[in-house]
Amino acid sequence: MDNTVEIPVLQLAKLTKHFGDVIAVDDVSLDILDGEFLTLLGPSGSGKTTILNMIAGFEFPTSGDIVLQGKSINSLLPEKRNIGLVFQNYALFPHMTVSENIAFPLKMRKVPKKQIIEKVKNTLDLVQLDGYEKRFPKQLSGGQQQRIAVARALVFNPPLLLFDEPLGALDKKLREHMQLELKRIHTRLKRTMIYVTHDQEEALVMSDRIAVMNKGRIEQIGPPDELYEEPINAFVASFIGESNLFEGVAGGRVGDQLTVRLDGGTEIILTRQEKITEGERVRFCIRPEKLFFADDAATRITFSGTIVESIYVGETKRYVIRINDELSINLREMSTRTGTGMGRREGENVRIGWFDESVKWLA
Amino acid sequence: MSQQQNGKVGKFILGTFVGIIFIFLVIPTILVVPMSFTETRYLVFPPEGFSLQWHQEFFTDKRWVEPTIFSLKLASLTTVVSLVIGTMASLALVRGIIPGKRIGHLFFLSPMMIPLIVTAFAVYGMFANLRLIGTLPGLVIAHTIIGVPYVILVIMANLYRFDTSLELAARNLGANAFKTFMYVTLPLIKPGIIAAGVFCFIESLDELVLVLFLVGTTKMTLPLRMFSEIEFRIAPTVAAASTVFIVAAIGTIIALSFIEKKEKSMGLKE
Numbered sequence: 141m142d143n144t145v146e147i148p149v150l151q152l153a154k155l156t157k158h159f160g161d162v163i164a165v166d167d168v169s170l171d172i173l174d175g176e177f178l179t180l181l182g183p184s185g186s187g188k189t190t191i192l193n194m195i196a197g198f199e200f201p202t203s204g205d206i207v208l209q210g211k212s213i214n215s216l217l218p219e220k221r222n223i224g225l226v227f228q229n230y231a232l233f234p235h236m237t238v239s240e241n242i243a244f245p246l247k248m249r250k251v252p253k254k255q256i257i258e259k260v261k262n263t264l265d266l267v268q269l270d271g272y273e274k275r276f277p278k279q280l281s282g283g284q285q286q287r288i289a290v291a292r293a294l295v296f297n298p299p300l301l302l303f304d305e306p307l308g309a310l311d312k313k314l315r316e317h318m319q320l321e322l323k324r325i326h327t328r329l330k331r332t333m334i335y336v337t338h339d340q341e342e343a344l345v346m347s348d349r350i351a352v353m354n355k356g357r358i359e360q361i362g363p364p365d366e367l368y369e370e371p372i373n374a375f376v377a378s379f380i381g382e383s384n385l386f387e388g389v390a391g392g393r394v395g396d397q398l399t400v401r402l403d404g405g406t407e408i409i410l411t412r413q414e415k416i417t418e419g420e421r422v423r424f425c426i427r428p429e430k431l432f433f434a435d436d437a438a439t440r441i442t443f444s445g446t447i448v449e450s451i452y453v454g455e456t457k458r459y460v461i462r463i464n465d466e467l468s469i470n471l472r473e474m475s476t477r478t479g480t481g482m483g484r485r486e487g488e489n490v491r492i493g494w495f496d497e498s499v500k501w502l503a
Numbered sequence: 504m505s506q507q508q509n510g511k512v513g514k515f516i517l518g519t520f521v522g523i524i525f526i527f528l529v530i531p532t533i534l535v536v537p538m539s540f541t542e543t544r545y546l547v548f549p550p551e552g553f554s555l556q557w558h559q560e561f562f563t564d565k566r567w568v569e570p571t572i573f574s575l576k577l578a579s580l581t582t583v584v585s586l587v588i589g590t591m592a593s594l595a596l597v598r599g600i601i602p603g604k605r606i607g608h609l610f611f612l613s614p615m616m617i618p619l620i621v622t623a624f625a626v627y628g629m630f631a632n633l634r635l636i637g638t639l640p641g642l643v644i645a646h647t648i649i650g651v652p653y654v655i656l657v658i659m660a661n662l663y664r665f666d667t668s669l670e671l672a673a674r675n676l677g678a679n680a681f682k683t684f685m686y687v688t689l690p691l692i693k694p695g696i697i698a699a700g701v702f703c704f705i706e707s708l709d710e711l712v713l714v715l716f717l718v719g720t721t722k723m724t725l726p727l728r729m730f731s732e733i734e735f736r737i738a739p740t741v742a743a744a745s746t747v748f749i750v751a752a753i754g755t756i757i758a759l760s761f762i763e764k765k766e767k768s769m770g771l772k773e
Binding site: 196197198217218219221222223224225227228229231232233234235244245248249292296 | 666668669671672673674675676677678679682686687690691
């Protein structure tokens with residue numbers, strides 16, 4: 141619909157950071173579009189926080205460039221960058237009231253007093269904490285402190301907002317609430333946001349795009365559904381959601397069928413793939429919820445096995461099914477049609493099946 | 504049941520022990536107060552009669568007023584100089600990216616470990632050459648030598664507990680390094696600065712060894728006046744001076760606890 145070429149708000153070009161011998165960030169290139177909510181997702185030590193610190197100006201890149209709105213900000217001091225940042229521990233000034241905290245960036249920018257009062261009020265409205273002006277941060281709950289930190293990062297209208305695992309300290313209920321709250325603020329203000337987290341669920345809920353990071357590199361970048369449905373490698377497949385990972389050697393083709401000999405020795409018959417040649421090492425995955433019990437259906441591809449574990453987790457029931465000594469498979473079934481004491485039991489013999497398109501080939 | 508009894512016995516022993524310490528440490532100090540109101544011309548206990556003449560002498564006699572003012576001047580200047588040097592040194596030792604931080608730390612604390620008499624002797628030799636003996640600047644410098652370690656100990660502890668993300672947050676929000684220090688770091692280490700300042704002030708007000716070496720012939724500090732009074736005439740004015748000291752000390756403690764209370768209400772302290 142929109143024909144204008146989108147100019148990225150922020151560009152990372154071949155960004156690299158070494159700490160001594162450790163390569164924290166390794167040749168990362170990334171464009172963040174205007175109004176986008178992008179999440180850097182990865183385990184601790186994957187380099188996501190280092191990238192954030194370099195964008196904020198707390199760390200200087202070993203090589204590469206950071207370009208904000210068309211201008212390189214590599215050599216700018218943090219206070220000259222005009223980027224909002226919400227810290228992991230909020231970093232609210234304990235000796236200042238809520239309104240003094242929010243007014244701080246405006247005061248540093250020498251905004252007239254009258255405007256400061258108005259902007260503080262509007263921003264407090266936005267995070268739904270009007271009436272708390274005179275309180276000190278320690279007198280607020282974790283969730284309220286979080287909102288104040290967001291307000292303080294928003295109030296000076298930065299073109300880019302950074303979030304460094306800001307919900308980590310909150311309990312699950314509050315975290316889910318704050319996720320939606322941040323999402324609401326993002327939708328309303330259409331501000332570009334970069335969000336760092338190790339929580340894949342959080343990333344899926346909030347992001348327009350997710351960059352999955354591992355060992356200082358971006359493994360895959362894309363919208364949440366794409367990452368979940370089409371992971372390109374085993375790391376992404378296992379970091380986002382759960383996966384049954386299979387590794388083996390491709391065997392011969394018979395008609396439109398392809399036999400794969402798994403590393404444990406089990407043979408599995410899949411639909412033929414044009415790209416795969418005989419003798420090639422292959423990896424693929426199937427999500428546990430894409431498997432189903434196939435005792436009545438005439439599904440072509442099936443496994444027989446025994447349920448060795450059956451765990452009830454509310455909306456789903458998880459099963460571990462032992463196929464043979466080398467191979468166990470995870471299966472997840474919605475609780476839609478089960479009730480108390482229903483579902484399958486441990487020790488039961490079952491046949492499981494899947495559809496062709498559920499098999500995802502990995503690099 | 505026997506455990507409960509053990510607890511009681513333990514409490515009794517602890518109570519007695521604390522009581523004995525209290526008697527030996529605090530009572531002699533408190534006894535000075537009634538002794539200052541005696542009518543006699545010499546110190547006695549118990550005091551005889553009631554008179555304010557010794558207090559009056561302390562507040563009016565030039566022999567007492569001048570050393571008191573001089574001591575207050577000396578202590579105030581020492582406090583300011585020690586706080587400035589000590590705070591800057593602490594920042595460098597905690598935050599600075601400089602080589603030899605550990606050695607620097609030990610260097611600044613060394614006056615605390617070296618016997619005062621040695622410092623006094625060493626400073627005396629140097630000050631004689633520099634013609635600083637008997638001058639206010641000379642005494643301020645000497646007292647700063649022993650004041651700075653107190654400041655460094657307190658402020659460094661403050662800085663180590665300091666959440667550095669607050670300083671990063673200030674920078675991120677548009678404050679340069681200087682403004683970050685003025686608006687964030689300084690207010691947050693203020694309790695430490697006040698405590699260190701009180702230490703320095705009392706240390707200087709109370710100090711006698713360095714003064715004996717460096718005071719020369721023209722100046723007189725309050726502790727030195729008291730010391731020479733006791734040597735020569737044991738007049739109750741010494742007790743009156745001590746009483747004023749005690750009252751000032753109690754006043755300071757009350758003032759500090761008020762500050763602490765205020766900070767607690769702001770949620771700055773747990």
